[in-house]
Amino acid sequence: MHDVVVVGNGSLGLSLGLVLARRGVRVAVLGRPHRPGAASTAAGAxxxxxxxxxxxxxxxxxxxxxxxxxxxxxxxxxxxxxxxxxxxxxxxxxxxxxxxxxxxxxxxxxxxxxxxxxxxxxxxxxxxxxxxxxxxxxxxxxxxxxxxxxxxxxxxxxxNAPELLVRLEKAFLGAGGALITEQATRSRHLVVEEFLV
Ligand SMILES: Cc1cc2nc3c(=O)[nH]c(=O)nc-3n(C[C@H](O)[C@H](O)[C@H](O)COP(=O)(O)OP(=O)(O)OC[C@H]3O[C@@H](n4cnc5c(N)ncnc54)[C@H](O)[C@@H]3O)c2cc1C
Incomplete structure (x- = not known):
């Protein structure tokens, strides 16, 4: 059970997941391991x-x-x-x-x-x-x-963009976050104000 599911395992999704996990939020980051179409793997950084x-x-x-x-x-x-x-x-x-x-x-x-x-x-x-x-x-x-x-x-x-992703992933898992190696097929818009502090 997660409080927040971040869709997308690029540098921004993982960074957001890490910040939330460090705040004690139960958070999962969703995305396939080879990151199809990711800008973070193409970046000059x-x-x-x-x-x-x-x-x-x-x-x-x-x-x-x-x-x-x-x-x-x-x-x-x-x-x-x-x-x-x-x-x-x-x-x-x-x-x-x-x-x-x-x-x-x-x-x-x-x-x-x-x-x-x-x-x-x-x-x-x-x-x-x-x-x-x-x-x-x-x-x-x-x-x-x-x-x-x-x-x-x-x-x-x-x-170093690829190495940054590796380190973000490790830090995220170390902070108690979960990686879900799936593709999201639909999303609903929600604003959960308690996480926006
Ligand atoms: C060629 C290139 C060079 C760049 N150079 C620089 C640079 O030098 N400096 C700089 O600051 N910025 C640069 N940028 C921009 C920077 O890379 C992006 O702004 C940044 O990486 C975006 O990160 P992100 O996590 O939002 O998106 P992404 O890295 O694109 O990550 C999105 C992730 O979500 C996954 N995903 C997509 N759909 C779904 C779904 N339905 N379910 C689950 N997962 C999904 C994708 O597979 C991907 O892994 C560059 C971009 C490009 C393309």
Whole structure:
């Protein structure tokens, strides 16, 4: 008997299941072990916030909120990864230390150059460190895709997506959650307020 059944065993379903299990909720996560169609197994797994900023994002309240949440979430990653296993501080799951964002000759100035500027504007607003990279001579680009400018974002990392799923699953089971290796065929909408605190 479960209080909550989470449909979908990707990184979000497992994370939600884990948080609930840690709160003492009897929770099951539903999904087939090979995860057909899962985005979590395809992901490049960048923990990106500012590299994803566009002019459009900065124009709307929704976009601003999304950026703000992404920023706050990115600050929680180290603690979250460390919480997944007693044998690791979580840093072994990280596969990149910082990210290089490049503006290249592909695309349009009014879109790509403006989006590059939007990234810098957001970085400045959030007082985030970044560095212009002057020497990009080590690149061997296609002639039509030569870099114009590049910057290094110190705090944009990446995580090993397959290993994250393994660790989430272990942590979830360790916290008393149950995995049901089935496919849901229908769902009903319910809001259970006591779990929303
Ligand atoms: C190519 C690619 C690259 C990406 N790169 C990045 C990146 O670099 N950084 C980043 O932050 N995000 C990236 N994303 C987005 C990110 O991967 C997703 O936002 C995230 O993985 C979604 O997780 P999820 O658990 O919600 O969904 P999913 O990982 O899609 O998990 C859904 C799960 O539910 C299961 N399922 C579906 N239907 C049912 C059912 N009826 N019953 C039971 N189970 C079911 C599926 O099999 C799957 O296992 C990328 C996505 C793609 C596709």
């Amino acid at each position: 960048m923990i990106g916030t500012f590299g994803e900023v566009t002019t459009t994002l900065l124009k709307s309240d929704y976009g601003r909120t999304k950026l703000d949440w992404a920023y706050r979430a990115s600050r929680m990653w180290p603690q979250w990864l460390a919480s997944l296993s007693p044998d690791s501080d979580g840093t072994d799951l990280l596969t990149a230390d910082g990210t290089i964002v490049m503006l290249n000759t592909i695309g349009l100035p009014e879109i790509d150059t403006e989006n590059y500027r939007a990234i810098r504007r957001a970085l400045t607003e959030y007082d985030e460190p970044y560095e212009d990279i002057e020497d990009i001579g080590w690149l061997d680009p296609e002639p039509a895709a030569r870099p114009l400018r590049a910057m290094f974002l110190h705090h944009e990392h990446a995580v």
